[in-house]
Amino acid sequence: MADLETVLIIDDDLNIINLVRKFILNEGKRALLASSSNEGLEYLKTDSVDVMFIDLKLPDDDGISLLHKALNLCPNIASVIMTGFGTLESAINAMRLGACDYITKPFNQQQIIYSLQRALSISQANKQLEQKNACEKNELPLENFVAASISMQKVLSLIKKISLFEVPIMLEGEVGVGKKTLARLIHQKSQDDNEPFSHINCSTAVSSELNHKFGNVVLKTLIQKRSLKNIQKGTIYLEDIEQLPSIEQKQLVRMIEDGCIRTPWSTHSNNYSFRLIASTTVELKEEVSKGNFHRSLYDYLNFMPIKVPPLRERRDGIKPLGIHLLEQLSYAWNRNLDEYRHRINNDVWESLINYDWPGNVQELATMLSRIVLLGESSVITNELKQLQHPISTQNNDLISVPLNGDLKSIEQQIIKEVVKRCGGNKAAAARTLRMQRKTLYRILDDRNNFRGSD
Numbered sequence: 001m002a003d004l005e006t007v008l009i010i011d012d013d014l015n016i017i018n019l020v021r022k023f024i025l026n027e028g029k030r031a032l033l034a035s036s037s038n039e040g041l042e043y044l045k046t047d048s049v050d051v052m053f054i055d056l057k058l059p060d061d062d063g064i065s066l067l068h069k070a071l072n073l074c075p076n077i078a079s080v081i082m083t084g085f086g087t088l089e090s091a092i093n094a095m096r097l098g099a100c101d102y103i104t105k106p107f108n109q110q111q112i113i114y115s116l117q118r119a120l121s122i123s124q125a126n127k128q129l130e131q132k133n134a135c136e137k138n139e140l141p142l143e144n145f146v147a148a149s150i151s152m153q154k155v156l157s158l159i160k161k162i163s164l165f166e167v168p169i170m171l172e173g174e175v176g177v178g179k180k181t182l183a184r185l186i187h188q189k190s191q192d193d194n195e196p197f198s199h200i201n202c203s204t205a206v207s208s209e210l211n212h213k214f215g216n217v218v219l220k221t222l223i224q225k226r227s228l229k230n231i232q233k234g235t236i237y238l239e240d241i242e243q244l245p246s247i248e249q250k251q252l253v254r255m256i257e258d259g260c261i262r263t264p265w266s267t268h269s270n271n272y273s274f275r276l277i278a279s280t281t282v283e284l285k286e287e288v289s290k291g292n293f294h295r296s297l298y299d300y301l302n303f304m305p306i307k308v309p310p311l312r313e314r315r316d317g318i319k320p321l322g323i324h325l326l327e328q329l330s331y332a333w334n335r336n337l338d339e340y341r342h343r344i345n346n347d348v349w350e351s352l353i354n355y356d357w358p359g360n361v362q363e364l365a366t367m368l369s370r371i372v373l374l375g376e377s378s379v380i381t382n383e384l385k386q387l388q389h390p391i392s393t394q395n396n397d398l399i400s401v402p403l404n405g406d407l408k409s410i411e412q413q414i415i416k417e418v419v420k421r422c423g424g425n426k427a428a429a430a431r432t433l434r435m436q437r438k439t440l441y442r443i444l445d446d447r448n449n450f451r452g453s454d
């Protein structure tokens with residue numbers, strides 16, 4: 001019973017309650033029934049409820065005021081308002097308060113199921129956001145940001161200059177260069193450092209079929225939740241913005257035009273003032289010229305572009321960053337740092353500095369964890385030497401593929417071979433082939449692993 005999604009139906013009309021209950025049970029969900037506002041609130045105090053169907057007119061309260069009380073008790077709950085007397089004003093009030101749907105009686109099974117699915121996806125998105133925020137609060141503080149290389153010092157000094165101004169920022173760079181960390185650093189250095197930092201990955205936020213149907217539920221929910229709690233400040237970080245589907249791009253442009261998101265020219269009095277930071281791993285300008293990315297959104301985000309260099313272009317910073325990552329490891333695994341530093345002799349550092357790091361900081365962190373865990377630095381050094389220049393040093397700029405398949409399977413074989421030569425790193429393979437990662441994953445038909453092996 002614990003994992004079954006629960007729907008609370010609150011209506012004083014027994015016929016309506018029974019009808020909605022039947023549809024909900026048909027969908028395999030659990031249904032709780034209440035005939036008054038107070039009865040409904042009692043359920044919320046004692047039971048775990050995902051979605052509420054609320055009648056607008058209840059004997060002891062009205063649906064809007066009940067919705068308000070319910071959201072105070074359970075902020076993640078998603079609600080559908082039902083009414084026999086639909087007015088534009090009550091619909092607007094309900095939506096403003098955070099109801100995700102408003103349906104007028106009489107309704108049929110299809111309408112209820114549609115509203116139910118929509119509400120369930122929003123309640124799920126709410127929970128995910130809450131979990132994410134809770135995890136982020138537990139992370140290590142960011143005073144330890146390492147910018148030892150000359151190129152990263154330039155990035156850092158730019159960030160120090162612009163963080164206090166609420167301008168949009170676009171972080172450009174390969175996978176794993178540390179854009180997420182930089183986005184959080186910008187937030188911490190902004191005037192809104194006590195306000196929430198919300199992170200949305202544009203590729204996963206739209207991954208489910210349901211989300212495709214209803215648009216970027218996570219983004220909408222986030223904005224809705226923030227306005228509900230009267231949070232109009234802070235930072236929203238949109239990772240991999242190039243993956244935001246066209247319909248969501250347009251929505252975002254509309255939100256910017258409507259003043260829901262701050263622009264560098266807007267005044268404090270009539271605008272929300274949260275800052276947008278976006279990141280991309282591709283040349284977004286090219287996507288604009290190919291018609292894949294909205295021009296106005298690009299112009300807005302490109303107000304302050306910051307290029308984050310890959311690790312191979314800041315080799316002077318690899319050792320200090322490596323030592324910092326070792327410190328993090330020793331902290332996380334509750335071990336003595338010296339014990340870890342000991343395992344990495346000068347030879348290993350040299351190999352680490354000379355390696356090309358297609359997976360950047362993330363790959364460096366993984367490699368250091370392996371060294372620390374295995375303790376056999378000579379094995380790792382040899383491995384790194386073999387991995388060095390995965391494509392060019394293996395005397396195999398040529399790939400031979402049997403021509404007995406169709407074009408798609410030949411394409412797949414070539415990609416698989418390049419992935420193999422890049423040591424299984426698909427992001428590096430995509431770069432080598434000068435194709436977008438998502439195209440590579442699509443061709444390999446490997447979407448489930450989309451974030452797995454980078």
Ligand SMILES: Nc1ncnc2c1ncn2[C@@H]1O[C@H](COP(=O)(O)OP(=O)(O)OP(=O)(O)O)[C@@H](O)[C@H]1O
Pocket residue numbers: 144145146147173174175176177178179180181182321324361362365
């Ligand atoms: N300059 C840095 N100084 C200290 N730690 C860093 C730095 N860059 C990255 N890290 C650490 O490396 C890990 C990965 O960084 P992050 O999460 O920002 O990168 P990512 O998500 O893999 O990369 P990106 O967002 O660019 O695709 C994190 O634990 C982060 O704290």
